[in-house]
Amino acid sequence: MVIKQLSVFIENRKGRLEEVTEVLRNKNINIASFSLADTAEYGLLRMVVSDPEEAKKALTEDGFSAKLTEVLAVKIAQRPGTLHAVLKKFADEDISVEYMYTLATAGKDTSIIMKTSNLEAALKLLETNGYEVCTAKEAYEINNFDDK
Amino acid sequence: MIWNETKECMSRDEIRNLQSARLVKMVNRVYHNVEFYRKKMQEMGIEPGDINGIEDLSKLPFTTKEDLRNNYPFGLFAVPQSEIVRIHASSGTTGKATVVGYTRKDIALWQECVARVLAMAGIGPQDKIQVAYGYGLFTGGLGLHYGAENLGATVIPMSTGNTQKLITMMLDFGATAIACTPSYLLHIAETLEEAGQIDNIKLKVAICGAEPWTDNMRREIEQKLHIKAFDIYGLSEILGPGVAADCEYHKGLHVYEDHFIPEIINPETLEPCREGEVGELVFTTLTKEALPLFRYRTKDLTSISYDKCECGRTLARISRFKGRSDDMLIIRGVNVFPSQIETALLEIAEVSPHYMMIVDRINNLDTLEVQVEVEERFFSDEIKELEGLTKKIAHALQNAIGLAVKVKLVEPKTIERSEGKAKRVIDKRKLI
Numbered sequence: 001m002v003i004k005q006l007s008v009f010i011e012n013r014k015g016r017l018e019e020v021t022e023v024l025r026n027k028n029i030n031i032a033s034f035s036l037a038d039t040a041e042y043g044l045l046r047m048v049v050s051d052p053e054e055a056k057k058a059l060t061e062d063g064f065s066a067k068l069t070e071v072l073a074v075k076i077a078q079r080p081g082t083l084h085a086v087l088k089k090f091a092d093e094d095i096s097v098e099y100m101y102t103l104a105t106a107g108k109d110t111s112i113i114m115k116t117s118n119l120e121a122a123l124k125l126l127e128t129n130g131y132e133v134c135t136a137k138e139a140y141e142i143n144n145f146d147d148k
Numbered sequence: 149m150i151w152n153e154t155k156e157c158m159s160r161d162e163i164r165n166l167q168s169a170r171l172v173k174m175v176n177r178v179y180h181n182v183e184f185y186r187k188k189m190q191e192m193g194i195e196p197g198d199i200n201g202i203e204d205l206s207k208l209p210f211t212t213k214e215d216l217r218n219n220y221p222f223g224l225f226a227v228p229q230s231e232i233v234r235i236h237a238s239s240g241t242t243g244k245a246t247v248v249g250y251t252r253k254d255i256a257l258w259q260e261c262v263a264r265v266l267a268m269a270g271i272g273p274q275d276k277i278q279v280a281y282g283y284g285l286f287t288g289g290l291g292l293h294y295g296a297e298n299l300g301a302t303v304i305p306m307s308t309g310n311t312q313k314l315i316t317m318m319l320d321f322g323a324t325a326i327a328c329t330p331s332y333l334l335h336i337a338e339t340l341e342e343a344g345q346i347d348n349i350k351l352k353v354a355i356c357g358a359e360p361w362t363d364n365m366r367r368e369i370e371q372k373l374h375i376k377a378f379d380i381y382g383l384s385e386i387l388g389p390g391v392a393a394d395c396e397y398h399k400g401l402h403v404y405e406d407h408f409i410p411e412i413i414n415p416e417t418l419e420p421c422r423e424g425e426v427g428e429l430v431f432t433t434l435t436k437e438a439l440p441l442f443r444y445r446t447k448d449l450t451s452i453s454y455d456k457c458e459c460g461r462t463l464a465r466i467s468r469f470k471g472r473s474d475d476m477l478i479i480r481g482v483n484v485f486p487s488q489i490e491t492a493l494l495e496i497a498e499v500s501p502h503y504m505m506i507v508d509r510i511n512n513l514d515t516l517e518v519q520v521e522v523e524e525r526f527f528s529d530e531i532k533e534l535e536g537l538t539k540k541i542a543h544a545l546q547n548a549i550g551l552a553v554k555v556k557l558v559e560p561k562t563i564e565r566s567e568g569k570a571k572r573v574i575d576k577r578k579l580i
Contacts, residue, residue, distance in 0.1 A: 005529070007528075007529035011559050011562070016559075039535070041556055041557065042534075044529065044530075046529060065524050065527040065560055066527075069529040098532075099530070115529070115530075
């Protein structure tokens, strides 16, 4: 229900983003989805990865500021209006969405990663209204076509 | 523990009498043995007979670092070279090194002063102390070393330059005390944390000096390492480390007045300041043989108090330094001390004690950028939190120095660490 998202602080200078991805590659960790928020001085890379704890450890050892944040991934049908429906439910209950991005968009359903102001309340609200959410395991293993 | 109760707890009258007797003898000796001072006094129309006690101190000429440089290397020595058993030279960031010398008795004096400092911090023969100041021409290493040996502690002469070895020995030997710069100690603490060893150390006390540091930094050190940290002050021109130091009450540094007379003067007018008023610290040595100095201007800014301390010592105390008159930056016409920035930053929990001030001049306007490292614990996944933090820091700095400051958050460990004096300012302006 609760998914551990990895966020990394990246200074806006050459090679830092590439270094992050190199660390993950070296640990054979897959990035299921990501979002890169940028400011003039730095970027915040948010990722759902196949092994969040290991990834955080590796990045921290490599000198990065990395953190795990709890987020949810709600499944909605892929047609106009479905995103709006979810967001309206949240707004009506005074739950704010800090940020969001897609997790997986293949097929009839898509899953959207969201960080909300009150995670427990958000999950409960989704359950009450018949929405499905991804489990952590699902989220970490998604989009990984590596031949094991 | 008080190392020398007689000297550290005399009444103010006894101190004055002792200082007066010693000053008279010293002036006589200097007049007859140091050409530079004799000439100066003659120019001023003063003779040794005019100095009858400390009330006549202001009749004597001042001495500056330039005077030492102009008489480089041995021009101010008051004894023949055969009596000099040690030479030291100061770190001097510009121009020639400042050279100082010591006779056997001067070395003994130095050992006595440093032993007082260590005893004041609760260190004794049962302690194993790592001396992690640089050994060599710098007075820090050898000064603490000889003083600690005199005290009877087990001295482990680490010097600087190998943190790994220092930590290995700290753990293997069970070191209970350490002497090093406060910024280096924070670096050591970080290294211990990373290695997961910070709870395995037996360290109880640290003697930190050679660079200015704030009360907040002391608290940070004490909390991180679970130790007590004490401030030691000195300058090679007067002695080396051990001219003044902290007692357990941390309410100013006790000056060893039986050997050094402190004065606080207005650096512009050269007039004496009132007790408690901030001014430039000046020292006259009373018992040094090789390099006795009249009214040496230290460029350290502080104030003095003659009240008796709760620790029982009657020796005057100088307050935490407000900065040096040559550390001071002038940015857009505003006086800025790096220590102000440090104090403001350390009030903010999210910021690590490593920062860098970058001063520049763009389009004829001075700019100040302060780079701060984001502590891992407090790093956020939300931009708005990070922006909020940036604003909070900029706001705090603006309040502290009265100037708008640009704040740049940087990754941990990107600001250079130091083993000697911490470099906190990069001044890119070409002002000369």
